[in-house]
Amino acid sequence: MRKKNELDATDIRILAAVQKHGQLSKTQLAEKVNLSPTPCWERLTRLKAAGFIRSFHAIIALDRIVDITQVVVTVSLNHHRKADFDKFETYVLGRDEITSCVATGGGVDYIMTVHTPSLAAFQAVMDDLLDAQIGIDRYVTYFATRQVKSGQPDVSRLLGQARARPHANNPPATG
Numbered sequence: 001m002r003k004k005n006e007l008d009a010t011d012i013r014i015l016a017a018v019q020k021h022g023q024l025s026k027t028q029l030a031e032k033v034n035l036s037p038t039p040c041w042e043r044l045t046r047l048k049a050a051g052f053i054r055s056f057h058a059i060i061a062l063d064r065i066v067d068i069t070q071v072v073v074t075v076s077l078n079h080h081r082k083a084d085f086d087k088f089e090t091y092v093l094g095r096d097e098i099t100s101c102v103a104t105g106g107g108v109d110y111i112m113t114v115h116t117p118s119l120a121a122f123q124a125v126m127d128d129l130l131d132a133q134i135g136i137d138r139y140v141t142y143f144a145t146r147q148v149k150s151g152q153p154d155v156s157r158l159l160g161q162a163r164a165r166p167h168a169n170n171p172p173a174t175g
Contacts, residue, residue: 007052007159010035014043015052016156023056062115069116070144073126074108078137085109091134097125108140 007015013033018024021032029044030037047053062068077084085103092101092112100113116122130136 011043011047011052012156012159014040014047016154018044018053018056019152019155022058066117069119069122070147071114071116071122072142072144073112073114074140074142075110075112076107076137076139077109077135079135080109084135088134088136091129091132095125095128097121 010033013035014029017029017032021028024032026037026041030040033040035043044053075088077088088110089101089103092098092110097114097116098112099115102111103109104111114122114125116125126139126141129139
């Protein structure tokens with residue numbers, strides 16, 4: 001398996017194309033990355049096998065299907081042992097309504113995004129969380145009024161920025 005820094009420019013173009021456009025046919029992908037179809041598809045297969053592409057998704061316009069309540073919840077746990085974090089995270093992984101959960105350092109332990117069809121359904125999720133005895137000390141809710149932006153950073157831009165700045169472990173030579 002390749003290391004992070006072993007991706008070449010063509011690999012990055014392939015990753016950027018599938019990130020932006022999702023699943024593409026062999027011909028469509030080859031056109032987007034300016035490579036012939038078979039070698040392009042072989043590279044894509046290798047990138048998938050190496051774990052660089054986790055999955056493909058469709059972004060559904062939920063607001064066109066159902067009214068939805070989106071709530072951001074910050075959570076602090078009573079204790080900060082590995083077992084406490086594991087217990088909380090295992091519970092969260094089993095709840096479909098919790099669509100995002102990020103462990104943080106600092107003032108709170110987790111920031112979660114919860115999607116439910118109503119405020120009452122959200123309250124039921126929170127009641128279940130508290131009843132589950134998973135070590136929650138306190139939580140704060142923030143009701144989303146509208147989605148401004150959602151997504152992942154553009155892989156090619158992110159890599160370009162990472163390669164452009166000097167690494168802290170390798171300061172520039174002075175002379």
